[in-house]
Amino acid sequence: MSDWQQRDTWLPISLKKSIPPFSLDPTLTFYCPQENVEAFDHPAIAAFHTYLRSEYQPPAVEGETVLLLLPCTKTKPYTLSKEHLAVNHFLLELGFKPRGEAGYPPELAAHVPEPYSPDTIHTGPLVRDGLTIHRMVVSEPMGLVPYEDVYFWRGELSPASRYDDPGLFEHRGTAVCLWRPDHTAKPLGDGKYGWGPAERAAYVKAHNYLSELIAVTLHRLRPHYRRIVAYVSPKLTHRSFLTNRAEKQANGIPRWKATDLGRESLVGVNDRVPGLVNVTPSATELLDIKTELSRRLAEAGEDSPSRVQAYFASGGGGATPLILPEALAVLERHLIG
Numbered sequence: 001m002s003d004w005q006q007r008d009t010w011l012p013i014s015l016k017k018s019i020p021p022f023s024l025d026p027t028l029t030f031y032c033p034q035e036n037v038e039a040f041d042h043p044a045i046a047a048f049h050t051y052l053r054s055e056y057q058p059p060a061v062e063g064e065t066v067l068l069l070l071p072c073t074k075t076k077p078y079t080l081s082k083e084h085l086a087v088n089h090f091l092l093e094l095g096f097k098p099r100g101e102a103g104y105p106p107e108l109a110a111h112v113p114e115p116y117s118p119d120t121i122h123t124g125p126l127v128r129d130g131l132t133i134h135r136m137v138v139s140e141p142m143g144l145v146p147y148e149d150v151y152f153w154r155g156e157l158s159p160a161s162r163y164d165d166p167g168l169f170e171h172r173g174t175a176v177c178l179w180r181p182d183h184t185a186k187p188l189g190d191g192k193y194g195w196g197p198a199e200r201a202a203y204v205k206a207h208n209y210l211s212e213l214i215a216v217t218l219h220r221l222r223p224h225y226r227r228i229v230a231y232v233s234p235k236l237t238h239r240s241f242l243t244n245r246a247e248k249q250a251n252g253i254p255r256w257k258a259t260d261l262g263r264e265s266l267v268g269v270n271d272r273v274p275g276l277v278n279v280t281p282s283a284t285e286l287l288d289i290k291t292e293l294s295r296r297l298a299e300a301g302e303d304s305p306s307r308v309q310a311y312f313a314s315g316g317g318g319a320t321p322l323i324l325p326e327a328l329a330v331l332e333r334h335l336i337g
Helices: 007-014 035-041 043-055 081-094 106-111 197-224 236-243 243-252 284-301 305-314 327-336
Strands: 066-072 124-128 131-139 143-146 186-189 192-194 225-230 256-259 262-265 278-280
Touching: 007 106, 043 143, 043 197, 066 081, 066 197, 081 327, 143 197, 197 236, 197 256, 197 262, 225 236, 225 327, 236 305, 243 284, 278 327, 284 305, 284 327
Parallel strands: 066 131, 066 225, 225 278
Antiparallel strands: 124 131, 131 143, 186 192, 256 262
């Protein structure tokens, strides 16, 4: 077995994703679907899930509140990822102001890159003209992470900033645990592996457990919000957690996985509670974003189809399409419209 096929080889990679004073908890690393299923029994994660289901209450605010769901990121804490920095900077530029305690450890401010202000990593509600935006993060394996729990939880550094979970991202070709006796992964060449029936069965179990957890939590909290808006990338796991069957089909997301039991359905939040979450950008909006992006790149003479697709996929900066100004304009309409 080569070095990269051993679990210990992945830990140094995971360690690089945490920004001090946060550090990786090696027990909170999950590199394949099977490990994700086992994650739900981890004491810290099980306690956090119980908190979401029955204990958590959002901040008390006046006026109307919109809940904004953002994706988790490999960078921990999430607030220093390119996606969260871009979204939060955009909201500040729209005139929203954070309320309450900043929440972050003081030394974290030194890691905020130019041109962003420390307010971009503030975890309090954002308020403008009587409208409040409350933020949560869609996460595997945490389920949901309220922004106010990103840095600290129950008096300690939050587990939400101390884990690494690339284990549900099949498209990467590395979300397999070749050291496990129950793996059924098959080599695809170039160091990539495809999931076998055991990985697909575990994915369905983890996916549907998390979508049920998210649905229960959001349904319980729904009376606090005017609307719930999810701003998530196309075709990735977070969008699958949230969307119903019709939305999956429109977005080109699988609706089932083939396992030894046959076709097992991937059930999303909007299957469980119809219309609970407005998942954006929608499939139609994504096409409009690409059209607007093509126009912008054409002005710079860079509008070839391959260039547009590559720019879209990375957000033009080693991230996701969520950082594109064309996508952020769509988010503004859903939050304020």
